[in-house]
Amino acid sequence: MTGWTRRRLLRAAAAGGAIVGGGAALTAGGGNTLLAAPSVDTDARILNFFLLLEYLQETLYRDGLEHGGLTDELAAYARTVGPQETEHAAYLVKRLGARARPRPKADFGAALSSSERFQAAAIDLEETAIAAYIGQAANLTRGAVGAVGTLLSVEARQAAWLRSLAGAPPAPRAADPARKPSDVLAHLRSQGLVS
């Protein structure tokens, strides 16, 4: 089953031209979706990675509302979405228990200097999180996949909402790409958000 599915997925991705980031996004190994055997330990690593992303988003929205001089529309967005990120983080913390990572000390400095910069930073962070989730969600144990799916779909709703406000295409592709954790972390480091 696995063999034909992967082969066909790869062909389909190439033929449909729908999956950006290379057909490799859909294959095991070497791609952006790294398939490892699901286990409690793997779950903890992945969920902590997701928790970092939720903490960063929560912080951006909280700080943006405090310091960002946001437009009314963006402020309404941040007031709705910020608490959703808090709920996502709380869910992950509950799931991780004692293994939950500490909250990062993120400084969004430059992103808070104007509404436009905040908007650009938020789009970047939302898209990064979505690609990170897509890349790792399938590696979770069955019990965790379901809940993460219902959280990921909300991340995608948030991104589309934000892009609508920015006048950017809310759904720019027929299938969203995956990003591997090392790329995601390197990107966050380049933004000065993690050390």
Add this chain to the structure above:
Amino acid sequence: MTELTLESVDRDEALLDAVSELYGSTRAGFLRGAAMGGAAMLSTLAAPPTAAAGVSDVAILNFGLRFERLQATFYTQAEELGTIASMTRAKQTWAETLGAHERAHVRIIKQVLGPKAGPAPAFDFGEANSTDAAFTRTAVAMEDLTVALLTGIVPQVHDRALTAALMGLLTVEARHAAWARHIVGTVPAPAAFDTPKSLHQVRGVLARTRFIAEQPKMTAKRRPKYTG
């Protein structure tokens, strides 16, 4: 603000051609059963949700394919009917993009299934895609239902490469739903978690819309029961 659901789009409680296609029953048989008690009959016709763990990836994908075909046809017909051309430019972009994406999803899932892909049913959307207002209302409900369906089936899939691929479609459907909601002035992300629906529940909703018009012929005559 009134929440839009696909259930509210078609309130006609008359019985449902779609069911036979999805449940492998004839329409007449379904009608007889339904006369005995609608909702109860629906639940006996459908596989119980607890059986979902045993549903094959091929069966799940084929249901997904039917659903993507439903959506793709809905948007394509709206283009052909001129419904989309009658909209504001911003709404045209939205409707055309969603149509293109749903058609791409059909292509992707068909290729994944290869020869195992099921036949395309005929759809009848009635008035639901012939006016701007009806089209928009239905599209919002349909996109939200797709998110509910995909979040429900993703954890049922056995193959993890397939799970990963479906996650990348799920996020696009969620973007569609949020975009649609933004256009009608409803909160695009109304809750921190979406509520998944089982295949069984989605079948029930689809059945009530009567959007799936054609039942394929029974593939085989019923065999006499072997009683010895």
